[in-house]
Amino acid sequence: APESPLSSAEESVKSQQEEQMCRASIQEPSETSESQPGTPLPLPLPGHSGLSIQEMVAMSPELDTYAITKKVKEVLTDNNLGQRLFGESILGLTQGSVSDLLARPKPWHKLSLKGREPFVRMQLWLNDPRNVEKLMDMKRMEKKAYMKRRHSSIGESHSLETTLSGSDLTQGASPQNLSQQQQQQHQQPQLKKPRVVLAPEEKEALKRAYQQRPYPSPKTIEELASQLNLKTSTVINWFHNYRSRIRRELFIEEIQAAAGEGGSPSARPGKSGGEGDNSCDGTESDSTAEGRPSGSEERKGLLESPSLSHRDEEGEAEFPSASGTSRPRGGIIDSLFGIPESISAAATAAAPPCRNPKDSSLRKKKAANLNNIIHRLEKAANRDEPHEWEF
DNA sequence: TTGGAGTCAATAGG
DNA sequence: CCTATTGACTCCAA
Numbered sequence: 001a002p003e004s005p006l007s008s009a010e011e012s013v014k015s016q017q018e019e020q021m022c023r024a025s026i027q028e029p030s031e032t033s034e035s036q037p038g039t040p041l042p043l044p045l046p047g048h049s050g051l052s053i054q055e056m057v058a059m060s061p062e063l064d065t066y067a068i069t070k071k072v073k074e075v076l077t078d079n080n081l082g083q084r085l086f087g088e089s090i091l092g093l094t095q096g097s098v099s100d101l102l103a104r105p106k107p108w109h110k111l112s113l114k115g116r117e118p119f120v121r122m123q124l125w126l127n128d129p130r131n132v133e134k135l136m137d138m139k140r141m142e143k144k145a146y147m148k149r150r151h152s153s154i155g156e157s158h159s160l161e162t163t164l165s166g167s168d169l170t171q172g173a174s175p176q177n178l179s180q181q182q183q184q185q186h187q188q189p190q191l192k193k194p195r196v197v198l199a200p201e202e203k204e205a206l207k208r209a210y211q212q213r214p215y216p217s218p219k220t221i222e223e224l225a226s227q228l229n230l231k232t233s234t235v236i237n238w239f240h241n242y243r244s245r246i247r248r249e250l251f252i253e254e255i256q257a258a259a260g261e262g263g264s265p266s267a268r269p270g271k272s273g274g275e276g277d278n279s280c281d282g283t284e285s286d287s288t289a290e291g292r293p294s295g296s297e298e299r300k301g302l303l304e305s306p307s308l309s310h311r312d313e314e315g316e317a318e319f320p321s322a323s324g325t326s327r328p329r330g331g332i333i334d335s336l337f338g339i340p341e342s343i344s345a346a347a348t349a350a351a352p353p354c355r356n357p358k359d360s361s362l363r364k365k366k367a368a369n370l371n372n373i374i375h376r377l378e379k380a381a382n383r384d385e386p387h388e389w390e391f
Numbered sequence: 392t393t394g395g396a397g398t399c400a401a402t403a404g405g
Numbered sequence: 406c407c408t409a410t411t412g413a414c415t416c417c418a419a
Contacts, residue, residue: 082406082407082408083408084406084407084408095407095408095409096408096409096410096411098408099407099408099409099410100410100411103408103409112417114416193413195411195412195413196411196412196413197411197412198411198412233413234412234413237411237412237413237414238411240412240413241411241413245411
């Protein structure tokens, strides 16, 4: 029962100075683990087994990520525990990441080793109800420290007593002497980066562009950027993020569909409703001349043209997309994880013979997925520009 | 280099 | 406070 020197609480005293270099670089596979100072996080695991999480992840049987997150959410809310505390002390993740993870867990088989880690930690945490108590204690301690702090320093001028946690995921390479004093407010060289916030119209335009071409060529990206008046990198990042998030949504719907509707609690957390296809406005006009040399024409109307929204089309087909639930089961550590029934029973329902010709509105997403596949085929076929391969 | 997976961290709402 | 969203960044593999 490692009380562990963890605490992880501390201030969020503004930033340090400018940049935040590389961080993380979570442990290398140095399994010098034995007692407990092996992993940064406490690893809520009873004494037995001196395995590092990575080892456990590697040996872990398939876990039901959906059931796990469901249970975690339940436990957290029931006990008034926040994602921040849970994330920082149990998972080694920030609040935002936890929120995302709990709201949209990817199916186990789609996760990389790294991605499985948080789920293994959650499962481990759930296995011992005493862990909840510990977290609650921690919460109290944090609150106490907080009260103390603000009480003592009446005026203000508080300071920093970073109760450095045992989890040193914050082990940045900035041992800089925190001279958090003044300034840092209206720096002119804007060494703080304002954080880009795309306007709704810009997002719409990008989504439209995505529907036509999930993988725009550098040239197209360049055009989009100039038409929308955004940095090229922003457009690139947007596509990366959007693809990634769309993909994730597909996984989720896949899971829910496979989980079959037990039917009892009518309410589904998901709001599967299709996105509004509102083709609103068109920001600014433009007229980017185009078709310069290599005249592979480019569709314009990226900004205006309300067009698009063609759904259906692709017959049935559908691609592999796997999703084959495993069967292996069993395993030494299988017992280590108390996975048997506990949570599994929660959201598990009939799944196998679930084939309803009726479909949901995930058609659009599947279509995008198809484009994705097409893109890869093109790429494999000819390394040149995608051209218009229409038959 | 490009794309995917994971995350971070700022920020918008409650 | 807390949670959800999301642009940007790091790592890594092809």
